[in-house]
Amino acid sequence: MRASLFITCYNDTLFPETGRAVVALLERLGVALDFHPQQTCCGQMHANTGFHPEAISLAQRFVRLYQDAEAIVIPSSSCVAMIREQYAGLFEELGDTGLRQACAALLPRVFELSEFLIDKLGVDDVGAYFPHRVTYHASCHGLRALALGDRPGRLLAKVRGLDLVPLANLDRCCGFGGTFAVKNGEVSSAMLAEKLRDVTATGAEYCTALDNSCLMHLGGALHRQFAGMKTIHLAEILASTETLRAEARS
Amino acid sequence: MTSTVSSREPILNRVRAATPDGAPSAADAQRSWSALPRDYIRRGSLSAPSRLELMMERLREYDAETSECRLEELPAAIGAQLTRSGRRTLVAPEGLPQEWLVPGFKWKIDHGSGNGSLDIGEIERADGVLTACFCGVADSGTVVLHHTAAEGRRVLTLLPDWHLCILRASQVVQTLPEYFSRSHESASAPALVTWISGPSATADIEMTRIKGVHGPRFLNVILVRDEDAAAT
Amino acid sequence: MNAAAAPHPVLDPAHAPPFPVAALPVLRNPQLRKNVAHAIDVIQAKRARLVEEKTDWQALRSAAAAIRAHALENLGAYLELFEARCTAAGGQVHWASDAAEARQIVLDLLRQENAAEVIKIKSMTSAEIQLNPFLESAGIEVFETDLAEIILQLGEDEPSHIVVPALHVNRSQVREIFARRMGIENLSDNPQALTAAARNYLREKFLRIPTAIGGANFLIAETGSVAVVESEGNGRMCLTLPRTLITLAGIEKILPRYQDLEVMLQVLARSATGERMNPYTSLWTGVRAGDGPERFHVVLLDNGRSRILARKNERQTLRCIRCAACMNACPVYRQTGGHAYGSVYPGPIGAILTPQLMQMRHAQSLPYASSLCGACFEVCPVKINIPEVLIDLRAVVTDQERLRIKRLFDPMYLGLRVAALVFSRAWLFHAAQRMARIGLRPFTKKDGWIHALPSIGAEWTQTRDLRGLPKQTFHAWWASRGKGVARENR
Incomplete structure (x- = not known):
């Protein structure tokens, strides 16, 4: 199995540890990985803020870079949602049939990380070890656009030592919403405050998710409030093994 | 009156x-209308007794009062409900069977339009109203009135505080689409329809459901086990 | 605390402040937020239970969406059929291009009736055209009859929800309004008592006032009938007792056939109030001698709808059946309530409908009043993809911005333009990452986190910290790995 990684703009810049965890995890599972050094951004921020021409050129760029990839793994459900839900419309707006066809051919090979593990590799036990109390936050894009369903739960259930605490109001948005958090900062903060009440009520040590964007939002507020709870991308939990932890300790 | 130049043409254009x-034209749209997806449940799968039980249960969930009787017991059942409710003066549409107007109570018969129709004040002052209905929908506990001679003008079932409605078992369907099929069989689309699901209610203040705002505050349904139902 | 003391909300999109500004008073009013959250929690829970029991819910949604889309696709033909059938049954059909024309038609009809007073069924369309203030300035006294609308009318407040318009007002506030305006002493704040007060207040008006104005939930083209869905019976009163009835309806309210109600009635009540069926649905066709009004008028209102119809993707906005499920599900509405939207149509549907009705000349902040979480689309009984339309409208707003000088001073606009350039070349992106790391260094505290940022960054750091940029990006790590560490599995 060969796959190409897409480490989106903010993960590359702000959360390189997530990308490294995906590499460790997938290579452990025997996947040969490529990483295209020219990659930058899927265009989601531009599309969702109304900058369509800008989003179109980024979408074009993505399709060109990845059209020959066997499979594309993206540890960010909102970027996957952008590619699946918006690219076709953007290319239609552009009036480029060639790109639309290339995109349609590409889509079946685009996977969010948990989809890749469960649907493509057919594994839910990745041999991970993470002896902590963890709660899972379902990002809106993972929950609704990708309909990830029980995939994250199945993966977490097989992690040794992990104590999964359910999160109340799982389907409620954390208030990030990309530029929404800045354009409507006060409303976003109010939504975040409500989400944090549910998150901290779990008493978990870690809050995990498949989107670092939500985690950046939640984690930023947890840090501000000295809440003691940490955020961690699911890939990092799945990458964690007893050997690795022992190595880290020694 | 209104502007002489109508906006009809500009809007339609x-x-x-x-x-x-x-x-x-609408006639040309018929084919694509017929091809619309309708994969929802059209016919219910409940047996006749379960269907009737569901109808009664749903009505009670709306705080409606319910009782049952056989066809020949109906006049007595009407009398019993009237006595129990303590209501003396009742309005009724002209199309009701004579035997439903049980003795011992004051009946004011409404003859619909023109001469013989009750005035609003009389209807308003009545203690209650007795009517038949066109159909009952078990899924939602809905009683459907087509406002025929036995169901009365709309105002009859609106102003009195208490509505006693006679529902025959053969009139009870399980699903709303079954009502529409039945309505379609009986005639062209009805001109006047009221779907009643329990007594009037509101939840406008803190989402607390309060029974009885402007319509009848009490709905009382007698289910009549008529012959047709036994056959289904 | 006191609804009467709160500033009167502006629900005219042409004059309302932008959403982020309008949201502030609500965000700082804990009582109001509590009222809103309580109400929508109750409806949401009821809706969820009833939708779950409906095993064919998704099939009903698909059918409802298809019926509404078909009606809109063939709207011209169906409007003409509705007009013909309604007229044949004794109704009179009027056409209004915009709000001003609709208001004038209604006023002329009332003058014809010598009406000094009028009773009203709750109608969002009448609120849209600001009918009440217009009629009142013409000397006609208007009595709202829906309990929530009475609360708002007497409390000089505005609707904050399209199904439960006074959900932001709690019982003690209602008690205060009723006691003051109805002159009732010793009124309790028990909802039962408050409802009884409204019943008494209105009963006499129903029996006396011979002219009514209402809206329509559905117009049936096949039969020329009109349907009104309600709970309290005030609708039935207004539809049955007066001599003259005026129905104001948007042109999009058309359903092709009577039978289509078998779908719409099943999805509407469940979505709107979490009931299997609302207490009363009334359908009538023109006039009938001896039963109901002698004169019946329908005013068909365009007011921007035909323009929405012309936009292929935005057309779905008009499928809306005003159930409000989207606002009940919306995490933004949950925080802000309805008034922040500056329109009689709040919540997600308002965020797409209002700016379009305003021809995108006003309310441009509304398409941004969403985190695009998709909860609205998930619950919509006619499958309006609200997030998709929001994004399309944002593109329209951005294209307007591109032509304005002030864009050059807007850090968000500039930031996104620069980002687009940066993302167009990997080397530019990598250079920008290095610059950002240097630029953010002065803001990064010893613990490795950023606690305060200037400009629009402050919108973020008002409640959240930001982790300082790590020393090594992922791509730099990957490149270094190729040099030093042996790559397994290769």
């Missing part, structure tokens, strides 16, 4: 220009 693929 704009609508037509906005929908270039639209059918030129």
Whole structure:
């Protein structure tokens, strides 16, 4: 199995540890990985803020870079949602049939990380070890656009030592919403405050998710409030093994 | 009165220009209407007794009062409900069977339009109203009135505080689509319809459901086990 | 605390402040937020239970969406059929291009009736055209009859929800309004008592006032009938007792056939109030001698709808059946309530409908009043993809911005333009990452986190910290790995 990684703009810049965890995890599972050094951004921020021409050129760029990839793994459900839900419309707006066809051919090979593990590799036990109390936050894009369903739960259930605490109001948005958090900062903060009440009520040590964007939002507020709870991308939990932890300790 | 130049043509022109693929006439739209997906449940799967039980249960969930009787017991059942409710003066539409107007109570018969129709004040002052109905929908506990001679003018079932409605078992369907099929069989689409699901209610203040705002505050349904139902 | 003391909300999109500004008073009013959250929690829970029991819910949604889309696709033909059938049954059909024309038609009809007073059924369309203030300035006294609308009318407040318009007002506030305006002493704040007060207040008006104005939930083209869905019976009163009835309806309210109600009635009540069926649905066709009004008028209102119809993707906005499920599900509405939207149509549907009705000349902040979480689309009984339309409208707003000088001073606009350039070349992106790391260094505290940022960054750091940029990006790590560490599995 060969796959190409897409480490989106903010993960590359702000959360390189997530990308490294995906590499460790997938290579452990025997996947040969490529990483295209020219990659930058899927265009989601531009599309969702109304900058369509800008989003179109980024979408074009993505399709060109990845059209020959066997499979594309993206540890960010909102970027996957952008590619699946918006690219076709953007290319239609552009009036480029060639790109639309290339995109349609590409889509079946685009996977969010948990989809890749469960649907493509057919594994839910990745041999991970993470002896902590963890709660899972379902990002809106993972929950609704990708309909990830029980995939994250199945993966977490097989992690040794992990104590999964359910999160109340799982389907409620954390208030990030990309530029929404800045354009409507006060409303976003109010939504975040409500989400944090549910998150901290779990008493978990870690809050995990498949989107670092939500985690950046939640984690930023947890840090501000000295809440003691940490955020961690699911890939990092799945990458964690007893050997690795022992190595880290020694 | 209104402006002499009607906006009819400009609006229709704009609508037509906005929908270039639209059918030129409603008759032309018929085929695409018939092809619309309708994969929802049309016919219910409950047995007749379960269907009737569901109807009664749903009505009670709306705080409606319910009772049952056999066809020949109906006059007595009406009398019993009237006595129990303590209501003396009742209005009724002209199309009810004579035997439903049980003795011992004051009946005011409404003859619909023109002469013989009750005035609003009389209806308003009545203690209650007795009517038949067209159909009962078990899924939602809905009683449907088509306002025929046995169901009365709309105002009859609106102003009195108490509505006693006679529902025959053969009139009870399980699903709303079954009502529409039945309505379609009986005639062309009815001109007047009221779907009643429990007594009037509101939840406008803190979402607390309060029974009885402007319509009848009490709905009382007698289910009549008539012959047709036994056959289904 | 006191509804009467709160500033009167502006629900005219042409004059309302932008959403982020309008949201502030609500965000700082804990009582109001509590009222809103309580109400929508109750409806949401009821809706969820009833939708779950409906095993064919998704099939009903698909059918409802298809019926509404078909009606819109063939709207011209169906409007003409509705007009013909309604007229044949004794109704009179009027056409209004915009709000001003609709208001004038209604006023002329009332003058014809010598009406000094009028009773009203709750109608969002009448609120849209600001009918009440217009009629009152013409000397006609208007009595709202829906309990929530009475609360708002007497409390000089505005609707904050399209199904439960006074959900932001709690019982003690209602008690205060009723006691003051109805002159009732010793009124309790028990909802039962408050409802009884409204019943008494209105009963006499129903029996006396011979002219009514209402809206329509559905117009049936096949039969020329009109349907009104309600709970309290005030609708039935207004539809049955007066001599003259005026129905104001948007042109999009058309359903092709009577039978289509078998779908719409099943999805509407469940979505709107979490009931299997609302207490009363009334359908009538023109006039009938001896039963109901002698004169019946329908005013068909365009007011921007035909323009929405013309936009292929935005057309779905008009499928809306005003159930409000989207606002009940919306995490933004949950925080802000309805008034922040500056329109009688709040919540997600308002965020797409209002700016379009305003021809995108006003309310441009509304398409941004969403985190695009998709909860609205998930619950919509006619499958309006609200997030998709929001994004399309944002593109329209951005294209307007591109032509304005002030864009050059807007850090968000500039930031996104620069980002687009940066993302167009990997080397530019990598250079920008290095610059950002240097630029953010002065803001990064010893613990490795950023606690305060200037400009629009402050919108973020008002409640959240930001982790300082790590020393090594992922791509730099990957490149270094190729040099030093042996790559397994290769």
